[in-house]
Amino acid sequence: MKQMPTLLDAYKAENRIRSMIRETPLMEAPALARQTGAKSIHLKMECRQHTGAFKARGAANKILSLNKEAGTRGVITFSTGNHGKAVAYMAGRCGIPATVCLSENVPAYRVDMIRRLGAQVAIHGRSQDEAETHYQALIQTHGYTPVVPFDDPLIIAGQGTIAIEILAKLPEAQVLLIPLSGGGLLAGVAMVAKSINPDIHIVGLSIERSPAMVESLKAGKPVQVEEKQSIADSLLGGIGFDNHFTLKMVAQFVDEHLLISEDDIKAGMFYLFDTHRTVAEGAAAVGVGAMLSGRIDVRRKRVVTVVSGGTVDTATYLQIMQEQLERTCHP
Amino acid sequence: MKQMPTLLDAYKAENRIRSMIRETPLMEAPALARQTGAKSIHLKMECRQHTGAFKARGAANKILSLNKEAGTRGVITFSTGNHGKAVAYMAGRCGIPATVCLSENVPAYRVDMIRRLGAQVAIHGRSQDEAETHYQALIQTHGYTPVVPFDDPLIIAGQGTIAIEILAKLPEAQVLLIPLSGGGLLAGVAMVAKSINPDIHIVGLSIERSPAMVESLKAGKPVQVEEKQSIADSLLGGIGFDNHFTLKMVAQFVDEHLLISEDDIKAGMFYLFDTHRTVAEGAAAVGVGAMLSGRIDVRRKRVVTVVSGGTVDTATYLQIMQEQLERTCHP
Numbered sequence: 001m002k003q004m005p006t007l008l009d010a011y012k013a014e015n016r017i018r019s020m021i022r023e024t025p026l027m028e029a030p031a032l033a034r035q036t037g038a039k040s041i042h043l044k045m046e047c048r049q050h051t052g053a054f055k056a057r058g059a060a061n062k063i064l065s066l067n068k069e070a071g072t073r074g075v076i077t078f079s080t081g082n083h084g085k086a087v088a089y090m091a092g093r094c095g096i097p098a099t100v101c102l103s104e105n106v107p108a109y110r111v112d113m114i115r116r117l118g119a120q121v122a123i124h125g126r127s128q129d130e131a132e133t134h135y136q137a138l139i140q141t142h143g144y145t146p147v148v149p150f151d152d153p154l155i156i157a158g159q160g161t162i163a164i165e166i167l168a169k170l171p172e173a174q175v176l177l178i179p180l181s182g183g184g185l186l187a188g189v190a191m192v193a194k195s196i197n198p199d200i201h202i203v204g205l206s207i208e209r210s211p212a213m214v215e216s217l218k219a220g221k222p223v224q225v226e227e228k229q230s231i232a233d234s235l236l237g238g239i240g241f242d243n244h245f246t247l248k249m250v251a252q253f254v255d256e257h258l259l260i261s262e263d264d265i266k267a268g269m270f271y272l273f274d275t276h277r278t279v280a281e282g283a284a285a286v287g288v289g290a291m292l293s294g295r296i297d298v299r300r301k302r303v304v305t306v307v308s309g310g311t312v313d314t315a316t317y318l319q320i321m322q323e324q325l326e327r328t329c330h331p
Numbered sequence: 332m333k334q335m336p337t338l339l340d341a342y343k344a345e346n347r348i349r350s351m352i353r354e355t356p357l358m359e360a361p362a363l364a365r366q367t368g369a370k371s372i373h374l375k376m377e378c379r380q381h382t383g384a385f386k387a388r389g390a391a392n393k394i395l396s397l398n399k400e401a402g403t404r405g406v407i408t409f410s411t412g413n414h415g416k417a418v419a420y421m422a423g424r425c426g427i428p429a430t431v432c433l434s435e436n437v438p439a440y441r442v443d444m445i446r447r448l449g450a451q452v453a454i455h456g457r458s459q460d461e462a463e464t465h466y467q468a469l470i471q472t473h474g475y476t477p478v479v480p481f482d483d484p485l486i487i488a489g490q491g492t493i494a495i496e497i498l499a500k501l502p503e504a505q506v507l508l509i510p511l512s513g514g515g516l517l518a519g520v521a522m523v524a525k526s527i528n529p530d531i532h533i534v535g536l537s538i539e540r541s542p543a544m545v546e547s548l549k550a551g552k553p554v555q556v557e558e559k560q561s562i563a564d565s566l567l568g569g570i571g572f573d574n575h576f577t578l579k580m581v582a583q584f585v586d587e588h589l590l591i592s593e594d595d596i597k598a599g600m601f602y603l604f605d606t607h608r609t610v611a612e613g614a615a616a617v618g619v620g621a622m623l624s625g626r627i628d629v630r631r632k633r634v635v636t637v638v639s640g641g642t643v644d645t646a647t648y649l650q651i652m653q654e655q656l657e658r659t660c661h662p
Contacts, residue, residue: 048356052608277383277641279608310608315660318652325646 004245005153007195010160010188017060017158020093024048026169026304029288031275036291037299042173043272043288044166044306047280051117053234053309054159054185055086055149061158062147063090071096076144078102078131081110082234082309083149088119099144101135103127107233109313127227129238150184151245160188166304167196175298177287177305180204180257181235183213183246185308190253201255203296205286207235208259216247217257231320232265232282234309258296264289269317270324272307281312335576336484338526341491341519348391348489351424355379357500357635360619362606367622368630373504374603374619375497375637378611382448384565384640385490385516386417386480392489393478394421402427407475409433409462412441413565413640414480419450430475432466434458438564440644458558460569481515482576491519497635498527506629508618508636511535511588512566514544514577516639521584532586534627536617539590543569547578548588562651563596563613565640589627595620600648601655603638612643 025048029041046054063075074097077087084100091098098119102111104126115121124134139146148155162185166173176193178186183204190202206214209228216223222243227236239247265282268289272278280288287305290296356379360372377385394406405428408418415431422429429450433442435457446452455465470477479486493516497504507524509517514535521533537545540559547554553574558567570578596613599620603609611619618636621627 047608273610274645277378277610279604279610314605314652315656318649318656321645321649322653325649329646 002153002244004249005157005160005188005191007192009153009157010164010192013057013061013154013157014161014164016064017057017161020060020064020090021056022049023165026166027276029276032271032288032291038301038303040302041291041298042170042304043276044162044304045278046162047278047284047307047310051082051085051089052311053082053086054162054306055082056090057161058155058158058184059083059086059090059147062152062154063087063094063096065154066096066145070145073143073145074098075147076101076135076138077147077149078135079149081106082311084114084119085117085311087147088114088117092118099138101131101138103131105227107313110311129224150182151240151243153245155184156188156191156245156249158188159185160192162306163189163192163196167193170302170304171197172302173200173304174301175201175203175303177203177205177290177296177303179235179283179286179306179308180206180213180250181210181237181283182239183250185306186254187246187249189306191249194253202253203256203258204250204254205258205260205290207232207265207286208261210236211259212238213247213250214257214259217251222247230282231262231316232286234281234283234311258290260286260290260295264293264295266320266324267292270321270328273321278307279310279312279317280307281309284308284310333484333575335580336488336491336519336522338523340484340488341495341523344388344392344485344488345492345495347395348388348492351391351395351421352387353380354496357497358607360607363602363619363622369622369632369634371633372622372629373501373635374607375493375635376609377493377637377639378609378615378641382413382416382420383642384413384417385493385637386413387421388492389486389489389515390414390417390421390478393483393485394418394425394427396485397427397476401476404474404476405429406478407432407466407469408478408480409466410480412437413642415445415450416448416642418478419445419448423449430469432462432469434462436558438644441642460555481513482571482574484576486515487519487522487576487580489519490516491523493637494520494523494527498524501633501635502528503633504531504635505632506532506534506634508534508536508621508627508634510566510614510617510637510639511537511544511581512541512568512614513570514581516637517585518577518580520637522580525584533584534587534589535581535585536589536591536621538563538566538596538617539592541567542590544578544581545588545590548582553578561613562593562647563617565612565614565642589621591617591621591626595624595626597651597655598623601652601659604652609638610641610643610648611638612640615639615641
């Protein structure tokens with residue numbers, strides 16, 4: 001069995017993917033700090049990463065680690081969207097064929113985006129888990145290398161490079177607020193941050209509508225939760241029944257868990273648009289939403305949250321912004 | 332009289348302001364290139380500059396060139412907004428007192444922004460020219476150094492650093508599409524670009540509703556035009572009756588002029604939001620708007636346009652995006 005990734009694996013990842021990814025800005029949010037009483041708040045702008053989400057890091061690390069033979073056969077993945085885009089994009093840049101398996105729940109605009117990046121798309125089943133079954137069959141038939149969305153040491157180490165960048169710029173950071181679904185982002189960031197600074201406080205932010213990891217932590221094993229719609233659609237989905245890494249790593253490295261409501265997510269999205277002219281998807285706004293609503297006390301702390309992506313349907317986004325604007329103007 | 336700025340002045344500016352400004356991304360727009368037949372289109376993302384607009388460059392260059400005595404007395408400016416913000420911000424970072432004179436036409440949200448950056452605000456008159464008269468009186472009384480919005484060699488050289496960054500990354504650029512109002516941005520960018528590559532084609536983009544520079548070029552001297560409302564409010568205003576630099580430089584270095592309609596500007600703003608998740612103000616979207624509408628033929632060319640700023644009222648912006656979305660869905 002493969003080993004749990006370490007800080008050294010994240011440093012190797014950083015070196016491997018450097019030329020393929022963007023070092024994203026760590027942007028200060030002084031008005032939000034004043035409003036919440038924090039000493040400082042910084043936004044790690046992964047919404048400006050290639051393909052619009054942090055997923056490009058893990059995908060690059062995995063794909064650049066393939067041997068030549070595996071690269072020639074190609075890669076395959078299943079994904080609710082951003083991971084699929086990242087795999088399609090990074091495979092394309094490396095000249096490697098890619099197949100992306102999606103469930104029927106994935107919005108059409110996301111399917112289009114993946115096709116435009118040059119990957120083959122295979123749509124099957126009503127949930128991420130059903131799409132996974134179909135994808136297993138394709139692996140058997142074609143010998144593709146699976147690039148899983150989160151439960152892989154190379155993927156986790158790739159996402160962990162975000163924490164290297166954060167602590168290189170802001171070593172005095174005290175609290176990290178990180179979106180949580182399958183746990184690839186959180187496991188990587190938490191492992192790296194705790195390895196560099198054991199006193200840093202790591203908070204995992206799950207959505208109320210799909211807290212699969214939180215329920216799995218309670219049960220001590222992977223648990224399936226009902227999939228509901230959420231504006232933070234990137235945070236929908238389970239953690240996989242055969243979870244080897246992210247469940248253990250989240251249990252080991254994460255200090256606190258919060259469940260974020262749809263209203264708080266929308267308020268976070270509007271704040272990022274109105275104050276920072278940043279288009280964040282729901283999943284990316286959970287940290288700002290949690291702070292705005294007072295769900296977490298950040299007084300006198302130096303806080304960083306990862307604004308993880310910007311993939312959101314234009315009409316849906318504008319509708320939410322309009323609702324939030326009206327709520328702000330006529331409270 | 333002061334000399335017209337040269338390429339060397341822009342290099343000195345680049346060196347002087349480097350630690351105070353952001354090197355903004357030069358972002359590729361492959362879908363827009365496909366749609367217009369261009370070989371490539373790149374967006375120079377000055378909307379991500381400090382204070383949300385390119386104006387930070389010129390202001391930094393001017394303020395960092397002050398001697399100690401002038402710095403202690405402080406600076407003053409009049410501005411429709413982005414220049415005032417840039418002066419307030421850069422003066423604040425350098426510990427220099429700043430006064431910003433505004434006309435009554437300037438939207439309240441812009442006045443608030445300048446106050447929040449720590450500058451004194453003096454509101455007077457109904458046009459930029461009337462605000463200028465009041466500002467002359469304050470200069471006499473207090474000995475402030477004027478930081479004018481565009482007609483100053485140091486300001487022009489500062490804005491010219493944008494072209495140094497563009498050509499360092501993309502020396503094969505063939506066409507530059509640059510917003511035009513008072514001409515500080517266009518004069519600086521055109522002078523630098525033509526000095527590095529005399530064959531580059533420079534297009535100035537004015538708004539139909541306030542083509543002061545274009546009318547002045549026709550007349551051979553500064554001409555006042557009626558101020559109408561425009562969604563590209565940063566491009567409103569005259570070129571100053573006592574214009575020494577930008578009128579001559581625009582006449583010398585610019586190859587082509589286009590007038591852009593409000594509809595084309597709005598279409599450009601929506602495209603930048605919908606495709607690039609970029610919040611651009613009207614003035615910043617004239618280049619994309621001109622290409623989308625076919626007002627300029629960019630087939631087989633390598634094109635760069637400067638997305639000059641992101642200062643726009645939230646409610647106004649959302650209303651335009653919603654209208655454009657409905658137009659796209661139900662044409």
